[in-house]
Amino acid sequence: MNNLEYYKERFDRLKSAKTVDRFADIRQNAFNDFSKTGIPTSKNEEWKYTRIGNIFNKEYRSLIPDVVSAAAEEALSSVRLPGYEQANELVFVNGFFNQPLSTIRSSDLVILSLEEAAVADEYREFVKKNLGHSHHYLKDGINALNTAFMQGGLFIHVKKGYAVEHPVYIYNISDAGAGNIFCQPRSLMHVAENSQLQMAETYVTIGGSDSFTNQVMEVVIEKDAVVEYYKIQNDAANASLVSTTHFRQTGKSYIHTVTISLNGGIVRNNLNIIMESERSEAHLYGLYFHGGTSHIDNHTIVDNVKPNCFSNELYKGILNEDSTGVFNGKIYVRQDAQKTNAYQSNKNILLSDNASVNTKPQLEIFADDVKCSHGCTVGQLDEEAMFYLQSRGISESTARSLLVRAFAEDILEHIKLDPIHKYIEKLIVKRLKKGTT
Amino acid sequence: MLKIQNLHANVEGKQILKGINLEIKAGEVHAIMGPNGSGKSTLASVLAGRKEYEVTEGTVEFLGRDLLDLDPEERAGEGLFLAFQYPVEIPGLSTTNFIKTAVNEIRKYRGQESLDAVAFLKMMKEKMALMNIDQSLLSRPLNEGFSGGEKKRNEIFQMAMLQPKLAILDETDSGLDIDAIRIVANGVNKLHTKENAVLVVTHYQRLLDYIIPDFVHVLYNGRIVKSGTKELALELEEKGYDFIKNEIDVEEQV
Numbered sequence: 001m002n003n004l005e006y007y008k009e010r011f012d013r014l015k016s017a018k019t020v021d022r023f024a025d026i027r028q029n030a031f032n033d034f035s036k037t038g039i040p041t042s043k044n045e046e047w048k049y050t051r052i053g054n055i056f057n058k059e060y061r062s063l064i065p066d067v068v069s070a071a072a073e074e075a076l077s078s079v080r081l082p083g084y085e086q087a088n089e090l091v092f093v094n095g096f097f098n099q100p101l102s103t104i105r106s107s108d109l110v111i112l113s114l115e116e117a118a119v120a121d122e123y124r125e126f127v128k129k130n131l132g133h134s135h136h137y138l139k140d141g142i143n144a145l146n147t148a149f150m151q152g153g154l155f156i157h158v159k160k161g162y163a164v165e166h167p168v169y170i171y172n173i174s175d176a177g178a179g180n181i182f183c184q185p186r187s188l189m190h191v192a193e194n195s196q197l198q199m200a201e202t203y204v205t206i207g208g209s210d211s212f213t214n215q216v217m218e219v220v221i222e223k224d225a226v227v228e229y230y231k232i233q234n235d236a237a238n239a240s241l242v243s244t245t246h247f248r249q250t251g252k253s254y255i256h257t258v259t260i261s262l263n264g265g266i267v268r269n270n271l272n273i274i275m276e277s278e279r280s281e282a283h284l285y286g287l288y289f290h291g292g293t294s295h296i297d298n299h300t301i302v303d304n305v306k307p308n309c310f311s312n313e314l315y316k317g318i319l320n321e322d323s324t325g326v327f328n329g330k331i332y333v334r335q336d337a338q339k340t341n342a343y344q345s346n347k348n349i350l351l352s353d354n355a356s357v358n359t360k361p362q363l364e365i366f367a368d369d370v371k372c373s374h375g376c377t378v379g380q381l382d383e384e385a386m387f388y389l390q391s392r393g394i395s396e397s398t399a400r401s402l403l404v405r406a407f408a409e410d411i412l413e414h415i416k417l418d419p420i421h422k423y424i425e426k427l428i429v430k431r432l433k434k435g436t437t
Numbered sequence: 438m439l440k441i442q443n444l445h446a447n448v449e450g451k452q453i454l455k456g457i458n459l460e461i462k463a464g465e466v467h468a469i470m471g472p473n474g475s476g477k478s479t480l481a482s483v484l485a486g487r488k489e490y491e492v493t494e495g496t497v498e499f500l501g502r503d504l505l506d507l508d509p510e511e512r513a514g515e516g517l518f519l520a521f522q523y524p525v526e527i528p529g530l531s532t533t534n535f536i537k538t539a540v541n542e543i544r545k546y547r548g549q550e551s552l553d554a555v556a557f558l559k560m561m562k563e564k565m566a567l568m569n570i571d572q573s574l575l576s577r578p579l580n581e582g583f584s585g586g587e588k589k590r591n592e593i594f595q596m597a598m599l600q601p602k603l604a605i606l607d608e609t610d611s612g613l614d615i616d617a618i619r620i621v622a623n624g625v626n627k628l629h630t631k632e633n634a635v636l637v638v639t640h641y642q643r644l645l646d647y648i649i650p651d652f653v654h655v656l657y658n659g660r661i662v663k664s665g666t667k668e669l670a671l672e673l674e675e676k677g678y679d680f681i682k683n684e685i686d687v688e689e690q691v
Contacts, residue, residue, distance in 0.1 A: 391509045
């Protein structure tokens with residue numbers, strides 16, 4: 001599915017299948033964009049070190065609504081995140097939101113399909129204004145591809161003034177049991193004034209064929225709202241993913257994100273934080289710990305549009321065997337955004353000679369009274385620390401594990417949702433037991 | 438306990454140790470003194486098994502085993518302990534977790550069962566009381582942000598927990614004020630028995646006011662050029678290293 005005709009044919013089929021399409025315009029615009037830009041190649045600066053061409057050289061089921069597989073329903077029980085008994089669970093199967101599999105426990109959480117939200121009186125304007133906003137920042141064909149074929153999308157509204165007492169867990173299940181599967185989950189979320197939300201999201205592919213998930217989630221955070229978001233990626237080597245999460249802070253608000261990536265085929269995360277309101281605050285943490293031949297790419301954008309915002313970003317990477325990593329962190333400080341405080345750091349450890357990482361901090365500052373810093377490091381485990389531990393009787397392999405675990409600690413400590421924190425700890429311990437040498 | 442014969446060692450192709458002979462018996466305290474660059478710390482590092490040092494000649498026997506044939510962790514398992522001159526800071530690793538891992542890895546090496554949480558805690562409490570060290574220090578990340586004195590106390594606390602047969606103290610007094618030296622030295626003295634031995638490596642005599650050595654050796658230019666009792670240390674303090682240097686340099690010219 002690497003030629004335009006393939007998509008054109010399917011796009012026309014989608015259009016004719018829909019008698020009424022609330023998203024006809026945005027869909028058409030996105031498809032036009034996609035037709036112009038196509039699948040990004042390494043000539044595109046944003047995709048220089050992440051080559052996804054091979055993903056598109058395969059055939060997939062499908063860009064057309066699919067029947068929900070029974071296997072996916074069964075799979076849910078095995079992918080549930082700890083603490084799910086107390087969580088609102090939202091389930092996507094093959095890119096389509098699945099209401100029957102989902103569980104809503106909080107009455108202050110409104111869950112609708114995107115189509116429903118687009119015609120609902122209280123949400124119509126909001127959807128119109130915000131759906132597709134990420135397009136302003138991600139002009140490659142991948143983002144447009146999701147929008148062009150947007151179906152089965154989800155709308156989430158957190159009511160004004162509510163602290164959602166149950167966290168929101170989002171599962172993306174891809175069923176590759178009957179051949180390769182291509183999924184495009186789409187969601188739009190509205191976190192209204194003075195509300196609070198904790199959210200965790202994960203991905204799983206079942207079946208032995210390949211999956212490719214191209215996800216877009218757009219979140220709008222209003223005044224005095226507080227959002228925590230944990231993204232957890234530990235899918236198999238046959239699962240590739242482009243995961244875009246786009247936050248707009250339209251009111252003075254607080255956002256805290258932790259992206260944990262432990263396995264997968266080719267994984268690309270786009271995390272955008274658009275600080276559109278004065279005195280907003282954002283914390284971005286990330287840990288990637290990959291091995292095998294997997295590829296992990298974290299692209300982040302922090303856009304300081306208004307003055308007096310604070311952002312702090314720390315991503316740490318551990319790459320083993322033949323794995324490759326990319327970090328690209330952009331900070332924009334617009335002309336109006338005086339008194340911006342923006343910090344960014346990316347630290348990497350390579351555990352093998354064949355592992356590699358490309359890291360690139362980018363600051364574009366148009367204001368003159370700001371405090372910004374960025375830095376990146378790539379190294380190996382500290383020899384002196386290894387000797388210190390070994391001189392205390394600790395074996396080489398245990399010493400390596402302890403140092404890797406210690407390196408990850410200042411990301412893990414920022415996972416404030418307790419069951420998720422414990423779960424990630426467990427995954428990392430398990431990974432270390434498998435051997436890091 | 439420890440028998441060093443004709444030990445030669447290089448670092449980065451440069452010969453530092455040029456034929457060390459030294460024997461330490463159980464129950465003894467030895468001090469190695471010497472001017473900067475004489476090879477004191479190199480000797481401590483070679484004994485503990487630091488990789489960058491290459492032994493080119495000689496033998497080291499520790500409790501009947503060929504020490505140079507063992508990895509650093511095996512040396513620790515056999516009962517060797519090095520108190521570092523510059524203990525390493527490891528953010529993200531709690532001191533307690535580190536010590537627990539070390540204790541149990543050494544027990545494993547010796548074919549003993551791991552200590553469970555209760556037994557480990559009991560042992561910690563005992564040694565904390567003995568070493569006069571505070572719980573708050575041990576719940577912090579390993580050496581991170583510790584003062585010089587706290588780092589050295591932590592080294593001696595680890596020594597108390599691991600109960601080595603031979604402890605090598607590498608310039609443990611460097612950078613410490615008198616109070617801190619006294620605390621650290623008291624700790625070492627409390628741990629010293631007839632069954633174990635201590636090798637103190639130091640530039641200055643002052644630590645030896647608190648840890649009284651049975652034997653003092655002067656290391657110069659990669660060799661032990663003079664041995665004696667604790668009075669030798671006092672003589673060095675009084676006359677400085679130059680008197681040794683002059684003596685040796687004259688001898689070598691002849």
